[in-house]
Amino acid sequence: MDDEYYKAVIKVFIDLYHKGYIYRGLRMINWDCEAKTALSNEEVIYREGGENSFLYSVKCAIKDSDEQVIIATQRPETIMGDTAIAVNPSDERHKHLIGKKALVPFINREIPIIGDDYVELDFGTGCLKVTPAHDPNDYEIGQRHNLEVIDTINLDGTLNEKCEVPEYVGRDRFDIRKQIVKDLRAAELLVEEKPFITRIGRSERTNTVVEPKLSLQWFINMKDISRKAHQAVMDDEILLYPSKFKNTYNHWMENVRDWCISRQLWWGHRIPAYYFGEGENDFVVAASAEEALELAKKKSGNAALTARDLKQDEDVLDTWASSWLWPEAVFDGFKEPHFDEKTGKIIEGSNAELDYFYPTDTLVTAPEILFFWVARMIIAGYEYKGEKPFKNVYLTGIVRDKQRRKMSKSLGNSPDPLDLIKQYGADGVRTGMLFSSPAGNDLLFDEKLCDQGKKFSIKLWNAFRFIKQLKTFEGSNADSQLAIDWFNNRFNQVLTEVEDHFSKFRLSDALMSIYKLVYDDLASYLIEMIKPAYEQPIDRTTYDATILIFEKVMKLIHPFMPFISEELWHKIRERADNDCVIVSEWPAIENFDKEIIEEFETVTNLVTAVRNARNSKGISGNEPLNLLLKCSDKSVFDKYQGLISKMAVLSSIEFTDKIVPNSISFMSGTNECFIPIGDAVKIDTTEEKANLQKDLEYQKGFLNSVMKKLGNERFVQNAPEKVIEMERKKQADAEAKIKAIEASIKSLG
RNA sequence: GAGUGGUUAACUCAAUUGGUAGAGUGUUUCGCUUACAACGAAACGGUUAGUGGUUCGAGUCCGCUACUACUUACCA
Numbered sequence: 172m173d174d175e176y177y178k179a180v181i182k183v184f185i186d187l188y189h190k191g192y193i194y195r196g197l198r199m200i201n202w203d204c205e206a207k208t209a210l211s212n213e214e215v216i217y218r219e220g221g222e223n224s225f226l227y228s229v230k231c232a233i234k235d236s237d238e239q240v241i242i243a244t245q246r247p248e249t250i251m252g253d254t255a256i257a258v259n260p261s262d263e264r265h266k267h268l269i270g271k272k273a274l275v276p277f278i279n280r281e282i283p284i285i286g287d288d289y290v291e292l293d294f295g296t297g298c299l300k301v302t303p304a305h306d307p308n309d310y311e312i313g314q315r316h317n318l319e320v321i322d323t324i325n326l327d328g329t330l331n332e333k334c335e336v337p338e339y340v341g342r343d344r345f346d347i348r349k350q351i352v353k354d355l356r357a358a359e360l361l362v363e364e365k366p367f368i369t370r371i372g373r374s375e376r377t378n379t380v381v382e383p384k385l386s387l388q389w390f391i392n393m394k395d396i397s398r399k400a401h402q403a404v405m406d407d408e409i410l411l412y413p414s415k416f417k418n419t420y421n422h423w424m425e426n427v428r429d430w431c432i433s434r435q436l437w438w439g440h441r442i443p444a445y446y447f448g449e450g451e452n453d454f455v456v457a458a459s460a461e462e463a464l465e466l467a468k469k470k471s472g473n474a475a476l477t478a479r480d481l482k483q484d485e486d487v488l489d490t491w492a493s494s495w496l497w498p499e500a501v502f503d504g505f506k507e508p509h510f511d512e513k514t515g516k517i518i519e520g521s522n523a524e525l526d527y528f529y530p531t532d533t534l535v536t537a538p539e540i541l542f543f544w545v546a547r548m549i550i551a552g553y554e555y556k557g558e559k560p561f562k563n564v565y566l567t568g569i570v571r572d573k574q575r576r577k578m579s580k581s582l583g584n585s586p587d588p589l590d591l592i593k594q595y596g597a598d599g600v601r602t603g604m605l606f607s608s609p610a611g612n613d614l615l616f617d618e619k620l621c622d623q624g625k626k627f628s629i630k631l632w633n634a635f636r637f638i639k640q641l642k643t644f645e646g647s648n649a650d651s652q653l654a655i656d657w658f659n660n661r662f663n664q665v666l667t668e669v670e671d672h673f674s675k676f677r678l679s680d681a682l683m684s685i686y687k688l689v690y691d692d693l694a695s696y697l698i699e700m701i702k703p704a705y706e707q708p709i710d711r712t713t714y715d716a717t718i719l720i721f722e723k724v725m726k727l728i729h730p731f732m733p734f735i736s737e738e739l740w741h742k743i744r745e746r747a748d749n750d751c752v753i754v755s756e757w758p759a760i761e762n763f764d765k766e767i768i769e770e771f772e773t774v775t776n777l778v779t780a781v782r783n784a785r786n787s788k789g790i791s792g793n794e795p796l797n798l799l800l801k802c803s804d805k806s807v808f809d810k811y812q813g814l815i816s817k818m819a820v821l822s823s824i825e826f827t828d829k830i831v832p833n834s835i836s837f838m839s840g841t842n843e844c845f846i847p848i849g850d851a852v853k854i855d856t857t858e859e860k861a862n863l864q865k866d867l868e869y870q871k872g873f874l875n876s877v878m879k880k881l882g883n884e885r886f887v888q889n890a891p892e893k894v895i896e897m898e899r900k901k902q903a904d905a906e907a908k909i910k911a912i913e914a915s916i917k918s919l920g
Numbered sequence: 921g922a923g924u925g926g927u928u929a930a931c932u933c934a935a936u937u938g939g940u941a942g943a944g945u946g947u948u949u950c951g952c953u954u955a956c957a958a959c960g961a962a963a964c965g966g967u968u969a970g971u972g973g974u975u976c977g978a979g980u981c982c983g984c985u986a987c988u989a990c991u992u993a994c995c996a
Contacts, residue, residue: 418925539991606932786951884976
């Protein structure tokens, strides 16, 4: 991190201190008594299944009463630090004691008996000793009830004089535990001692039991400073993708806790606080030691202070206390002359770069740092720039292995990307990942997806190779023109879909639309339809149009497959070196004719039906067949007759108005199709009939359900026109199909 | 414990304001047909976890149950 960034972090600390957001407060930390160091949560290890320990029940006398309370504890050595006994206020056994005073064993200090919901009714004795200095939960109870904090344990794990028992002072806490159990027993205060499995933390470094310990830390008061950041997301001023994270964000911001920004680490931004005495307020906050000295002289009233009398805080700042300034600091927003230290704001109009880029469009990051980083950047953005730092936040999924474990270096379950790239190609790996990355959902990594990506690039390559090797002749072809027309309409339809997906950050969906455009529309239909006979040239009009289409498709693919699309872009046509697809203009959506696309669906349905009929009858795919159609509207089939014949390998298409006997019959939509066959192939009429009967029953059932719905007065009244119309169409289709099937069955005899 | 998601085909996931569930992979059948067998053509495959409710209509909204993931605390 560079010097300017460092200065920015310090400046912000000082600014927040002056604004009154920063304060010093107590916080429970994990303390390793042997290494004499604080540990982060990650450095504390919990043994699986817990550890063997004892739970001791101890009698405590109640002042001015013959009654006693029995408390349960695993750590009797902390008894002298107790400052209250808590019971659940709804506990019938104990609630009458609330408000009385109990006496701490041995030292007879008076402590209050309080009521707190935290206490479980059915754990231990129902009475909880509260030791705010040595237990995180007790500390919180102490906060709620304003309890005294008595820290009886030294940094090295020995007891100090605050425990008030001279024999205990200076001895290790675990020695004292044994000793105190003896002493309690001798004093007849020990009621019970039973084995207990506990989950205690041990230091990763020294394996000693971690001691929860209160220590003075630096905090940012989050309540006021985070208000705008909370609101901005709730009001959709900043959009989270997927939006489900809005709930999570809301919950966190509503219950925002003060941010402890000091850390006990050996590296980081050192806290710019300088102490000149032992008192609670004997410190100053300043950017440098020199400034600190001046301030300290003033604050202490001691003009004789020297630099040696000042001691800078040993702690450093939490790493997020620097990262949260990233959107501004990256443009030197906190550097002179852009930052006004008096107002604590970035001066509007003083920084061209910042003005231009801020707020940025989209932040892409992981959901696990939504609060650590994202929320805090938003807070800092409003605090220092007076505006949101970005408009959208795209939260990616976390890549997991097949056992749903997070991919991580320490587990070693992350595949080497270079190996993957070697195997599947960079585009293949990239596309593979994108196939399955719905925003915010975890992604189970599977090499099969990379393989699919690889195959996709091979498909593109082969399609290109085919187009490129074609020889051309001057001329045109009416059927090809129909195909080109259709594809261009279809292209715009897909482009519209893709744009919609992109606008909603649905990257996998956008990719899937393009993938299908390439496989289904471009490769399976367009290329097959314009394909000239073997080794024959193609007419130039069609060729040129196809090249244009290919170029458009490359543009669409480029964000997903940057390498192969660029390569093909340069191979498909002679170009200057700087004429690259990456800087080419993204295709603009043009109007598309829905009717043409629908017509074409009828065509592909028919082609599929013929292929299907061949398949089921075991007729070879390249044996030309005669097709007879019995349909109400033959215009579409007329128009596309040439293309249908080519795709379905037909020698002729004829129209008829009656059942054709001695033929393979099947339906395509509501159209009846017949392929007459000679005596060479015998049709198994019983099987055929059975199949038709089955279909007939299904159609009748379907019609029945549609009729039921349409017969429902409330449906007809309440449902939108569009939905009703759809139902009517279903009805008509089903009726037509039933009629046709019945006729077919009849014709079979 | 609390909070927030999730549970849809064999697997991985979609389904944008409630309008009758789609892809990919896998499987099966047929086919080396002229760019592609690292392929093509086609088929099979779902009481949307369970349960109750609201609605003409529920994968979608609400209640409960079970399981699961994440975040955060962890039991004197």
